[in-house]
Amino acid sequence: MNRDQPEREEVLSYQVHNGVGYWQPKGIPQPVGVVCAFSSRQGGISEGPFGSLNLGLHVGDEPGCVLENRQRFSRALGVDPRHWVAAQQVHGCNVAVVSQKHRGLGAYSQKTALCGTDGLVTAEAGVWLSCYYADCVPLVFWDSLRGAIGIAHAGWRGTLANIGVCVVRQMVSSFGCEAQDLQVLIGPAIGACCYVVGEEVAMAFEKRLGQGSLSHRHGRSYLDLRAANRELIVEAGIPPDQIHVSNLCTACHPEAFFSHRRDGSPTGRMTAIIGLREQ
Numbered sequence: 001m002n003r004d005q006p007e008r009e010e011v012l013s014y015q016v017h018n019g020v021g022y023w024q025p026k027g028i029p030q031p032v033g034v035v036c037a038f039s040s041r042q043g044g045i046s047e048g049p050f051g052s053l054n055l056g057l058h059v060g061d062e063p064g065c066v067l068e069n070r071q072r073f074s075r076a077l078g079v080d081p082r083h084w085v086a087a088q089q090v091h092g093c094n095v096a097v098v099s100q101k102h103r104g105l106g107a108y109s110q111k112t113a114l115c116g117t118d119g120l121v122t123a124e125a126g127v128w129l130s131c132y133y134a135d136c137v138p139l140v141f142w143d144s145l146r147g148a149i150g151i152a153h154a155g156w157r158g159t160l161a162n163i164g165v166c167v168v169r170q171m172v173s174s175f176g177c178e179a180q181d182l183q184v185l186i187g188p189a190i191g192a193c194c195y196v197v198g199e200e201v202a203m204a205f206e207k208r209l210g211q212g213s214l215s216h217r218h219g220r221s222y223l224d225l226r227a228a229n230r231e232l233i234v235e236a237g238i239p240p241d242q243i244h245v246s247n248l249c250t251a252c253h254p255e256a257f258f259s260h261r262r263d264g265s266p267t268g269r270m271t272a273i274i275g276l277r278e279q
Ligand SMILES: [Zn+2]
Pocket: 001, 002, 190, 191, 192, 193, 194, 195, 249, 250, 251, 252
């Protein structure tokens, strides 16, 4: 497990509240009112491949179970599930600016989720930005000074499309943020220990970033998608010590995470969520 991950301290700590398990940042300075969490698969009511805390409405699970799971996860965090915003993620680089008037979009139905979008940003309190993943990289952003936040979903395509940098640019243009004030948290995702990629994908990453995010064992190429995202975000001007990277590999921990690579289709989705609590 994690044989290629450098030894660094984990930036997330596991919490259980009313039976619902999730990770929250530890030892990272966060402005007052920011709440950020990454769900596990523990504490829901879904069954079979979705067992038990599947939070994705788009993967074939019973919608009633997913909505109950979202309620439970929300309750554990003290968040209003009616105030979630979700996007129909397409592995692209479109970022939507949302506000209180968008609350509830994608919260109860995939049909109302924002189309063709992989990144969300807001500067309003009480808007809970969410993204859904089962190996892809969840990226969470906050501005330490201006009360602006962002979230993104980055698979290999979205990473090469520079979704993380698109979120940074949107926060700069919409809210007057400066890259040097942003903090980024890169959450649980498939690690370089488990993520075998084909030659085409490996070559695309080598062309963009050199060998930095690739390793080769037994004739196979392994990609460190989190390291690639980190490198791209550093290029966008965020100081490296403000980018916090989890070590948790979704494929290595079947009790904790859904993993599309490990389990195939169908499988459930975890949620990353960030919001500013209304005072
Ligand atoms: Zn792994």
